[in-house]
Amino acid sequence: MERKEANVVELDVRPHLRKKLEPFQLIMDTVKTLDKKEIFLLHATFKPTPLLGLLKMKGLIGKAEQISKEHWITTFVHKSNKHWLEDDSNEDILIENDIRLQEGAETDQINFDDEPVKDSKIIRLDNRGLEPPKPMMRTLAAIDRCHAGDEVHIHNDRVPVFLIEELNSLGCPYEVEEQADGSAKIKIRKV
Secondary structure (H helix, E strand, O other): OOHOOHHHHHEEEEHHHHHOOOOOOHHHHHHHHHHOEEEEEEOOOOOOHHHHHHHHOOOOOEEEEEEEEEEEEEEEHHHHHHHHHHOOOOHHHHHHHHHHHHHHOOHHHHHEEEOOOEEEEEEEEEEOOOOOOOHHHHHHHHHHOOOOOOEEEEOOOOHHHHHHHHHHHHHHEEEEEOOOOOOOEEEEEOO
16 A cells, blocks of 8 residues: 555644643544554644654654644654655654653753662653643653663652553553642652
8 A cells, every 4th residue: 555545644732732731642542543554644833752752662653844833743654654754764763862862951850760679760750840741741751761660750740640541551550649739749660
């Protein structure tokens, strides 16, 4: 099957993002309906770097292009149709570099601590004050780069309902501690 014969599924989450609404569940609901022979076009106000990594784990390869200052179009295809993305031979390297660059820009909020007993690592993320979907995307990207047994400890402005749904689907155990100020601390273990 050729790319031009593929069905295109388009989702524009820019209105959600401008209203500071979390579009993650809408994106994931759309992804669940995709057929291997469909192309998914996502319109967003920023490059969804962590989403590229997350959907790669679900078998989708993505390529993002900036159309204007606040308009990015990311094209996702099933890995079996990777050839539908033009010049995608370095896509995996580009995604990994983008994630590393993003992490480097936020190193003041990410700390690695060795736990000598378990020989695992803990990634700590302070997601307070960040606009959706950034807290969820940062957390999922951190989980993605963990090894089994590692933990991600996050501090969010509130209990992350959509993240908890995703953790349940990934099979990652977690503990939620609601704080007196309304914020929430969550400990997540990668399995």
